[in-house]
Amino acid sequence: MRQTPVFPVLARFAGLALLFLVVLEVQGQTDPLPSWNDGAARKAIVDFVQATTTQGSPQFVPPAERIATFDQDGTLWVEKPMYTQVLYCLDRVPALVKARPELANVEPFTTVLSGDRAAISRLPLEDLEKILVATLTGVSVDEFKTQAGRWLEMARDPRWKRPYTELTYLPMQEVLEYLRANAFKTFIVTGGGQDFVRLYGERVYGVPPEQVVGTAGVTRYGYDKAGKPFLFKEPKLLLNDNDAGKPEGIHLMIGRRPIAAFGNSTGDRDMLEYTRAGHGARLAMIVLHDDAVREYAYGPAQGLPDSKVGTFTKALYDEARKVGWPVVSMKTDWKRIFAWEE
């Protein structure tokens, strides 16, 4: 750049503008959680971030140790009427049967092919597992990416008629961003398939594949007919990232204990407990689905029976109250639930 007489003036203005931005930032004039109502849940988050990131605070945590983990289904996005990944697997059955016609007369594939929604929703867990294994494995990693990626673009949820990737909770998106703006590293720790969630984690949540921990199967390195190396998804489980599998998966993939964790079901309990058991300031929160109008209401807090999906049991609720895990009420703590709401 050739230096002209106008340059020092520009530099001076640039300097002033920069200072102005810094002052704004320091004074925190921009609300980091605009979709949250004032209340105990919001306060718990803000207090925790201030305590752990303010230089000189007795609870200050160096940036490298600021690890936060988030369950996905029911914590970051809608898990009703079924987990999105299960819906993908069910939708995948016709193509599977086309490739392996012998499955057409084998249960549970016959029931899925019938299209009888009531019968499908009554399938026992073992049958669902058979469908998951059959549709999520037996292909290369690249084929799976293509198949599931295409489905995620095309599929629409039955209630709002939107892509599933739009059913994320705006208040939780704000928490993710708020933490990252304060030098936290955010991870998804999901009971869902790791390969599935990694397909959209970066685009939807700003969480890159290497920061998604999930239920994972064995892959096998081999060569296709053209001699090109590829990874094949074997029908063998490596990590069941639920319950005790969450702290175990966190140790395997992250290698240090989170200082903040967010969940919504019994599958997250051990992750919350493990997070809280470390030294220093800790935040372990649970999202309660109690808004039947704007989303769904389920779980014992509403006197509803436990459901197969999203089991926030009475025992978990009582434990949260007892040990001091803040419970987020979607109904009262969240001003807005979705970014696209009026």
Next chain:
Amino acid sequence: MRQTPVFPVLARFAGLALLFLVVLEVQGQTDPLPSWNDGAARKAIVDFVQATTTQGSPQFVPPAERIATFDQDGTLWVEKPMYTQVLYCLDRVPALVKARPELANVEPFTTVLSGDRAAISRLPLEDLEKILVATLTGVSVDEFKTQAGRWLEMARDPRWKRPYTELTYLPMQEVLEYLRANAFKTFIVTGGGQDFVRLYGERVYGVPPEQVVGTAGVTRYGYDKAGKPFLFKEPKLLLNDNDAGKPEGIHLMIGRRPIAAFGNSTGDRDMLEYTRAGHGARLAMIVLHDDAVREYAYGPAQGLPDSKVGTFTKALYDEARKVGWPVVSMKTDWKRIFAWEE
């Protein structure tokens, strides 16, 4: 801040200083690889970084996709006379036998206790594995951290009498930093124990625990006698991060294919192949140990027989030449090997 007449002047100087730094950076006047001699290896690295990070380059890669993986033993630091972790396990045997006296008269523990270095170095691989399992598992994750962390501080290598963590190759440290300065995310992908390497990865290489992939065992979440939750290291292998286990481990822990990979032995071959098999610009390099004076010389490139440690075979060397994986000669490509060299 109260605005004084002196402020606009300061801002102007700050602006000029900033511009000066930016110009320096853009013109690349600071050599990013000062410990490398000019040559094909250095050129391969610089050309690759420029091709993948220059806006408008046909081989430009967005920052999120800039994944680079490094083997550790023999690639980032010395692996002779034995892998550091094996030395740790051997040193750990007396404490193990104290806790479990019945092992004193069981091989291979008897041999290790004898202190007979020649006999120890002749132990077959199965015996070494027994020692590794006995000393790396059967404890909590936290106990292991304490034990191995203390050893890393106290232990000195037999040749240079330095902590093992000082035996890292300065030229490779420069490559790590050069890549990170160009928005690459750097990972260690080691055949060594994941929990072991994570103890020092951040301090020694600037690679945080969550970016260390290694051989990993099953952990079990449970409670100690006081009811405090902990993770216990079970004697069961989850991932053997060697050979095909490297691309498999990369998929499991990172979730995307690296665009650059560095290794030094047959255990790294599949990682290098997998890295190269992706689309676009790729860099797959091998470090050749051919400097008997400043470090060690071993492997078939020197007409030496294959060794148990660091098997850079003739077949691998020939393949590297054939498919175009640049081979780094420690003797001719590296001006300095260690940061503490005169």
